[in-house]
Amino acid sequence: MTLLDVDSIYKSYDEEEVLEDVSFGLDQQDVEVIVGPSGSGKSTLLRCMNRLTEIDSGEIYLNDDEIHDLDENELRRRVGMVFQGSNLFAHLTAQKNITLGLREVLGMPAAEAQAKAMEYLRQVGLEDQAESYPAELSGGQKQRVGIARALAMEPELILFDEPTSALDPELIGEVLTVMRDLAEEGMTMLVVTHEMDFARSVATRLMFLDDGRIVERGPPEQLFEDPREDRTEQFLGELADIY
Amino acid sequence: MADTVETRGTAVGRVSGSGRLVVALVGGLFWLWLLARWAYHNTLLDRICTALGLPDLIRSEYGVRRREPWLPAEPFQSAADSIGSVPPGFVFDRIAGVFELAAFATTAGPELAAGAFITVYMTVLGMLFGLVIAVPLSVARVYGGRIASTAALVYTELIRGTPLLAQLFFWYFALPLAGYFDAAGFVGRNGIPRAAVMVAVVAFTINSSAYQSEYIRTALESVDEGQLAAARAVGLSKGQAIRHVILPQGLRYAIPGWTNEFIYLVKYSSLAAFITVPELFRQARNIASDTFRYQEIYIIVGVFYLLLVLTIALAMGLLERTVALPGVGQPADQN
């Protein structure tokens, strides 16, 4: 069943076209990995999905609701986001980072919100860090709290913008493991990452974005083994050299 | 966090683009007028001109009260009268009020200009002498031994822990400092202001040195430690390293703080009025008690100070940009 339907969206920042005629769809439980050179518009594309950035034209449907007809805050409750730098609320403990949205957006009573926060912290393996402040957590732990924070709102789709690219190599694994578990549980995910092992083993589809256009899109094996476009082959080849 | 310097409140703040232009224009005219007035009544210039055969070009012989305004008050006053008399209405009364204020300002001009001279004189001297004391003081704090750094600490804490007005009282009323200056014989003559002004300069110098040394101290501490090590590694002595490597960088970091201090002193030099110094605020007070137009003269003198402060902020901003080196000093976070 189609969960997300993106129909010919355009976005430009003063004269500069950042997204041009981008269309694609996600089914429920899909995990789509987006790759592309720096500045190709990956972050912009993700941010258009929860309207942190507003598109110039086109349509985006989330479970048949045009997202621009929805209330912004309602949309964002339904679409979770995990950032490169985690962006945990610096003045709140790990647990309170999660309960804030539950209490203020969903109006959940305190006790219930706390129980729920603990449940999600357990899921990302951090129930013992509930009382820690962000500055007391490692980068990998922060990212996992960020994932728990997004999960707790029980979104229909989660966006990940390079969740591991700011981490030291030895911390990347723990975050990817949590993401892999999520995928196995059937969460629909749109992930910008250059972790090609993750893409190969977890993604249902891979999208190569360049200059604001989708160059090629398909099952990961196909893009890796038998790309249709030269540019795809070249870019993925370079990625393989670096990582 | 715990180790933040006490600043004396941040500077006036950023004036936006168009506001900047207005300040530069009005401020420029204001300074032109001030400088002309100061020159016109300067004894030294008068003597030079007289020697050159122009005895009447500069008139320093008029006492402050007898000086003539250059701008006539009548046009402003008659404008005020005609606007005020037309229809009775809030807006027109306000406009008339502004013209009346302008008329009053032109008559008060000569005295206020004379006051502004002393204000600027005291501030500039206080800042410069203060800097001379502040540099060794801050070096003692950061690089000195136990005794030197403790002594510097006690000095700055004592000064910063008491009000400037109390310090002025101390130097002027409690110590016979003014008497010493009078006894020295050279003050109050030949263009050198009288003893009270000297006492005020002493008070401002000492007060300002404590604050300036704090700004410089944090600036020195923010210079990368590796810099000292690197300087020693090329064979410079500790003193040479501080002199040639640390201070040139540190003093650049200190410029925003220095701007604050300058502006602070312009404003707080008004307290010298209470030890009889005839500076800007005291002139306004005298005019007020002669004319009973308290509210108006205090608005006018407020505008005077505002113009001084804003033009200095603008000028210091320019200075900061001129002496900036790429990568040295981050004025943005010190604001």
Next chain:
Amino acid sequence: MEAIVLQSNDWAFILANWEQFALGTAVTILLTITSLVVGFVAGFPAGAIEVYAPGWLRKPVSAAGVILRGTPIVVLIVLFFFALPIPQLGTFIIIDAKVDAFIVATIALGLRSAAYQAQVFRGAIQSIDEGQMEAARSVGLSKFQAIRHVIFPQAIRRSVPGFQNEFTIVLKDTSIAFAIGLAELLTRAEQLYLQPGHDTAVVEVIVTISVIYFVLTFATNRALDRLEQRYAVPEGSG
């Protein structure tokens, strides 16, 4: 020359008048508190306005800030004293200070402090990483909720050092209420040594009030440091 000699009967004079110093100190402390409260109540909204409000509101607020910060506090105090329509209201009991002068001093010191506190708070808000707002919005908080629950709590914590700074500045500047004869510490000090026959006590009187001011600023600074450490949240990138 005699004035500088610290005479024991001058110290006796100080001791005999301890009550004047105590009352003056009380007025000074009260005035500091009322001014800071005015400064906080007016300053923090003003700081928020300077960041978030539309131009028609932001511009006049920031212009008022420039005027208040660019004018000497003594000018503000005397101007308000003559311009504000405050009736003569008698004197406070016990501390024996004129009510109207106290109100004028509170307004002048308070508004001036508000202008500085607004800057402190504005700077703190602007120093908060943009990602905090984005993260808050992306869990579904409205802009207002995000400001209230995520931006403000962090900004207020970051304002504490600036606020501490304000505390000492206002405390010391209460002495300038001398200009309108408010019976705070400095004014009372002057009244003491102007008493006939006691002009030799000037040094002792001024030294005494200086010590009082010093103890007050030093003590409040230490107390605020403590407070800050107790309520500190581990800082660092979020």
